[in-house]
Amino acid sequence: MKKNFLSLILATISVVTFAQANYGKYSMQQSSSEEELQKYVGQRVRVFSYNGFSLYSKNGHDEYIFTNKLGGTKGTIYTIQKIKVGSQIVIELISDAGKKVKAKVNIDGANNYKGMQSCSSFFLVDKFKEDGQNLIGKTFMNSEGQPVAKVVDFQMVDIKESYPQPYLIVQSELDGSKVMCTEDKARQIFQPLGKIISSPKVKWSFKVVGIKEDEKKPLTSYPFYNVQNTENPSIFRTGTLSNPENGIFSEDLAGHYISVLSKVEKPSNASIRYGKTTIVEDKNITKYSYVDNVIDILIFGGSKQFDFILKNVSNNSIKVIWNEAAFVDFDGSTSKIMHVGTRYSQREGDQPATTIIKGAKIEDLAAPNCNVRYSDVLKEWVTDPMYPKAPALSPGQLKLMLPIQIKDVINEYVFVFDVSYVYDHPERLNLEEIENKK
Structure with a gap:
């Protein structure tokens, strides 16, 4: 009784473990009826390789048995000469070269590791060829x-x-x-x-x-x-x-955000005369020049920061008070800024002022601290864009306030930029339709 029970367990394991090739209607169908199987006599078949990591895997079992235990060759086309059913299904095969193979297939999950597990591992070559000709x-x-x-x-x-x-x-x-x-x-x-x-x-x-x-x-x-x-x-x-x-129209609708200096809010200090703003084209980059009797600044806004060259045109030394400099986002939220030489990890700490003597200049940048973060994926510090991620919006204004100290007086210069979206290929677009949908 125990022996029979153990055999039943092994047979069940065999059926569960060895999932076989299944080519649908191009597979020879499993049957224990010798009469039923006679329809395959005269048909050509082949055994395909399992495309896995191991030949003797649970899915490559029949290929392994056919090639290593029964003397068959994978990929070779054989003609079925005879089929007999006893304790196993015995399929007599012959290749075009005359090589004979006697394939044995287990019945009803029998636990015989020298036999193939299913007739379905035999691919019906002629049926496939016939369908191909029709298709x-x-x-x-x-x-x-x-x-x-x-x-x-x-x-x-x-x-x-x-x-x-x-x-x-x-x-x-x-x-x-x-x-x-x-x-x-x-x-x-x-x-x-x-x-x-x-x-x-x-x-x-x-x-x-x-x-x-x-x-x-x-x-x-x-x-x-x-x-x-x-x-x-x-x-x-x-x-x-x-x-x-x-997708298809993404090239036509491609564009980018630009920052246009709309005004400079100069200090209320009466000794600072009204400044003049001009546009400067430099290597296909639009920059803005602002000059008064204290500073001469060339500034432009990129996607992540403001870059500028600041020259002292006054008769005294001036200081840029970085601790009080500020960035104002589209929604009015404010943030400290970091500039050249500031460590990412110390951007919220004290930033010493920069002194610019009479006639001297500095080349620097201002990036909002709120957009700086450490990326766990990249394992480095990154700066997110100041502009929206979504295209074709009308986000509003960005502001940069630079506090300039003259003698003991701090003068706040506010640079106001209008941010807008421009299309790379406006000639391809129905711009009125786009504007109406905003």
């Missing part, structure tokens, strides 16, 4: 019922940590691109071909003409599509169709 040339329609793609090949494809599986190679009739996928997937993914993709923000449109995928790898997710410009057919792009403005 090649098959067309797939788009959503308008127009033929837009056809099958050009039918292959067994290696799948990581699995056995090969059957896939179609389908070619677009519009641009010749190819994709590897199942028949069900092909019915779905070729629906959009021929569709016109447009955006009210962009002047031109694109026609979906193909699928941009690796034809040597099965498509397992939603594809990227090839699209062709309807006005200029030489322009092609690739992207998903779910959100064209973030």
Whole structure:
């Protein structure tokens, strides 16, 4: 009784442990009926390799038994000559070269490690070839019922940590691109071909003409599509169709934020005369010059900081009081700033003033402390942008206050920047439509 119980446990373990190849309708079906199995006599079969880490793994069991215990060769095509059913299923095979192999397959999960676990490990070569001949040339329609793609090949494809599986190679009739996928997937993914993709923000449109995928790898997710410009057919792009403005039209809608110095709020000190502001173009960077009888500053705002050259044009030495300098964000929140020479870890601490003697200048920067943080991922200090992450907004104003001490008096200079979004290719856009949607 104990012996029978132990055998039952081992048989159960055998069935559970060794999951086998399953090629669906291209697998020889397991049966204990000799009469039922006779339909396979005369058919050609082969045993595929398991694409895993170990040949003798739970999934590669039958391949291992066939090649190492039964004398078979993986990948070789054999013709089934005879099938007998006894304590095991015995399948007599012969290769095209005349080599004979007697394959043994266990029945009902029998615990015989010298036998293969399932007939399903035999791939039906002729059935696959016949279906391939019928499938090649098959067309797939788009959503308008127009033929837009056809099958050009039918292959067994290696799948990581699995056995090969059957896939179609389908070619677009519009641009010749190819994709590897199942028949069900092909019915779905070729629906959009021929569709016109447009955006009210962009002047031109694109026609979906193909699928941009690796034809040597099965498509397992939603594809990227090839699209062709309807006005200029030489322009092609690739992207998903779910959100064209973030994909296909992203190049047209690309842009960046800029800071424009709108005014300088000078100190109320009567001895400081009204200053003059001018625009200076320097190496494709727009900078702003402000000059009064105390300072001559050339300043511009970047995405993360304000850069400036500050010259003392007064008759006395001046000081920049960094401890009192301030940055004001779009929402009015304020932050201390750090400048050249300030350690990231000490940015909230005391920052000694910088003295600029008569006629001298400094080149420095001002970055808001609130945007500086330590990245646990990068393992370093990073500075986040002052500008919004989202594009095409009208965020408002940024302000930088630099306190300049003349003798014993601190004079606050406030530089006010209007921040706006500019498009890289405005000629491609319906700007009125964009403005109306803001």
